[in-house]
Amino acid sequence: MGNTMKTPRASAEGGEETNGASQTGQESDFLAVLYDYPSADISQPIFHVGEKLRVLSDEGGWWRVHSLTTGRENYIPGKYVAKVYHGWLFEGLGREKAEELLQLPNTKVGSFMIRESETRKGLYSLSVRHREVKHYRIFRLPNNWYYISPRQTFQCLEDLVNHYSVPHSYYGRYTA
Template identity: 60%
Template sequence: MGNIMRGESAKETINTDSSLKGPEDDMVVVLQDYPSPDISEPIYRMGEKLRLIAQEAYWWRVRSIQTQKENYIPNSHVAKVYHGWLFEGVERQKAEELLSLPGNRVGSFLVRESTRERGLYSLSVKHRSVKHYRILRLDNSWYYISPRLTFQCLEDMINHYCDASDGLCCALTSPCQSSTTPPPDAAHAAPPVVMRRNFDWKKIDSKQLVSTESCGENMVSYGVRNSIAAYLSFSGNRDPAQMRPASRKKKSKSMYALPENGHGTIDYEDL
């Protein structure tokens, strides 16, 4: 959390620059499609995060998190990422491009280290547009965006602004996501339910309303026919013995349908 300015000496502070970049951090983000779409189908897309395997001069060996396949990519096409949100050497325009990719919502953010001078950082946040905030530093090495709040390290700053906007355009929600990462609820979203077109009840054969045998092309679902049959049996309009539901011999049709393909073909299933 934030702290009011204090006069701690530099000896009492932590060297945050070294602590930010530990040996466990071996992620990179793709800054532009590679190869270029003008040359061939890209192997890696802008915004995709990769595992860094080895740095070999101009070429870096990386592994796709999704496919686990390894390949080489020019180091000019990637930037190192620490803690999921600290992007090394990413300029303002590139930060805006990354945060504008699909999968990023309001509050998505990244901290970018200056390309000109090490130890200088900016916070980029997606809102109605991408907002940028200069992260300043005191003589005692504490960080701040607003002078009334200082933080001993960038992690403390990010944690604070995740809890409350406290002067920012909005509270921080999640680090900048990969362009190929689906939204959290997309994989679990229920398929759309399509209502079957209306039909004229007057044209329905009355036998279909009570028959539990005709399942092939019946316009009325198995459950509805059973309900009608039960009602008629209790009202005395028909012999109850004749209305006893027969065992289902095959799947019946339903009043609802799920789209099967993009050609307008619909397969009606019993829900």
């Protein structure tokens, strides 16, 4: 899930982050498994919900992946995974699935993810694991700055994450 360590603003490729939005054309950090694949009623699953996968190749609707948990290499359909950028920005993930991932047994309190809002196009939601999962709307100003509380605004999502993260502690990127 989320990274609670402050990070520099440069992207992994060395370019500057411009608006914190989904990184179209840029490789994701990893894929997160959203559903066991294949489902248990078909056969023993190869990949399990919450597992992190490194992309080996994009095969047009299917991903050839390497599991960072088991070391297994195999294929998985695109609809079974979410792309993850910066360790906390999830693409193609709804509120219900965010709660499920944040409540997995290996996920620590304080873990979080940012995802596109299902109800408000162009906005984001922050989902955080406390005792239970809480969701916060991330608003966007006309100048494209972001905020949760209007008293504090941020030029990009990464600045917002760094501000609200616990300084000097690290829960790890997507710990499930």
